[in-house]
Amino acid sequence: MKKGRMLITWYEVKQGDTQAKIAFNHKVRLEALTYENKSNPAFHSYLKPGTFLRIPTDNSYNLSEKDNGCLYEYGWRELENDRLKVGPSIHCEKIGLSVLGKPIWLFRTGTGKKKIFISAAWHGNEWLNTWLLMKFLQEWKKRLSKRKNWFGLNIEELYQNVTLFVVPLVNPDGVELVQEGIYGVNNYQQDILQINEDFKDFRHWSANASGVDLNHQWPADWHEEAASSPGRPFFRHFGGYSPLSEPETKAIHELSMKEGFSHVIALHSQGEEIYWGYQNQEPEESKELANRLAKVSSYRAVKTADSKAGYKDWFIKEFKRPGFTVETGTGQNPLPLEASKRIWITCLPLLLESITFPDFS
Numbered sequence: 001m002k003k004g005r006m007l008i009t010w011y012e013v014k015q016g017d018t019q020a021k022i023a024f025n026h027k028v029r030l031e032a033l034t035y036e037n038k039s040n041p042a043f044h045s046y047l048k049p050g051t052f053l054r055i056p057t058d059n060s061y062n063l064s065e066k067d068n069g070c071l072y073e074y075g076w077r078e079l080e081n082d083r084l085k086v087g088p089s090i091h092c093e094k095i096g097l098s099v100l101g102k103p104i105w106l107f108r109t110g111t112g113k114k115k116i117f118i119s120a121a122w123h124g125n126e127w128l129n130t131w132l133l134m135k136f137l138q139e140w141k142k143r144l145s146k147r148k149n150w151f152g153l154n155i156e157e158l159y160q161n162v163t164l165f166v167v168p169l170v171n172p173d174g175v176e177l178v179q180e181g182i183y184g185v186n187n188y189q190q191d192i193l194q195i196n197e198d199f200k201d202f203r204h205w206s207a208n209a210s211g212v213d214l215n216h217q218w219p220a221d222w223h224e225e226a227a228s229s230p231g232r233p234f235f236r237h238f239g240g241y242s243p244l245s246e247p248e249t250k251a252i253h254e255l256s257m258k259e260g261f262s263h264v265i266a267l268h269s270q271g272e273e274i275y276w277g278y279q280n281q282e283p284e285e286s287k288e289l290a291n292r293l294a295k296v297s298s299y300r301a302v303k304t305a306d307s308k309a310g311y312k313d314w315f316i317k318e319f320k321r322p323g324f325t326v327e328t329g330t331g332q333n334p335l336p337l338e339a340s341k342r343i344w345i346t347c348l349p350l351l352l353e354s355i356t357f358p359d360f361s
């Protein structure tokens with residue numbers, strides 16, 4: 001290729017594309033893609049499928065996830081792809097469907113009696129935690145097959161002692177709205193736009209596709225929580241017209257009742273904090289366990305005695321076993337891709353530490 005000559009190809013935007021994904025797939029810097037399309041009025045934060053973009057081709061920019069963390073938006077499409085590569089030490093099954101009909105996937109690994117449940121992306125703009133848990137599972141599988149230790153832990157031994165249940169994407173519709181805007185949605189477009197007050201930007205969206213906050217609708221002081229929440233579908237904090245009204249929460253509820261987990265960890269963003277209390281109904285050991293998680297992650301353990309209607313609140317109330325909400329990262333949701341590196345290095349030891357907790361079942 002001759003020096004100084006910029007070759008351009010045209011690319012037609014497909015459903016699910018984002019600026020960062022297109023840049024990654026074409027091995028160009030996001031800045032170069034932005035520069036090349038700066039005069040295109042269709043080059044928005046959400047790209048309409050069918051839009052044509054200019055792609056600079058003389059750029060051989062090879063991004064590697066190893067050095068750069070999460071490289072582009074991780075949503076249900078990425079999960080669909082990655083879930084096919086996890087076997088045979090990790091089993092994948094569908095536990096339900098979202099409002100818009102997307103599968104909610106459960107990953108299960110280990111053969112032990114102690115059952116631990118880890119979940120993420122309850123809120124649309126917290127999808128970096130989905131990436132985190134899938135990376136965790138991929139790394140877990142690798143260490144297991146190579147019989148390698150991980151932070152000094154014998155993964156083979158852990159595999160025999162625990163059964164890990166992981167739902168990395170509780171709210172696939174909400175994540176899709178945040179990442180792709182209304183272009184990702186085929187049905188209910190008008191209803192969703194109305195809930196969002198005709199605003200086309202969804203980056204602030206936490207709820208599911210019905211405008212219900214999946215972490216505000218658990219039967220743990222739900223009525224009290226509802227009194228201070230929006231009384232109608234909204235982008236956040238509306239707990240529904242009744243507890244557990246949504247298909248996503250029903251799926252998690254059913255799983256939790258069936259398996260009777262020893263403890264649970266629900267990942268959220270942001271704040272780098274670990275919440276461990278619920279109306280003094282948590283077991284005595286919860287405080288010490290939260291301190292252990294805080295120590296390895298550098299996050300702060302906070303009791304949150306006044307929290308209500310969240311999943312971990314309900315779990316503590318129902319089972320009287322330890323439940324934790326972990327707020328990963330710092331900044332404003334959705335956290336930027338660059339936040340993923342710190343989330344990985346702080347949260348990985350936290351996840352591993354939690355797997356070594358005693359059995360409470």
Ligand SMILES: [Zn+2]
Nearest residue numbers: 123126268269
């Ligand atoms: Zn959250």
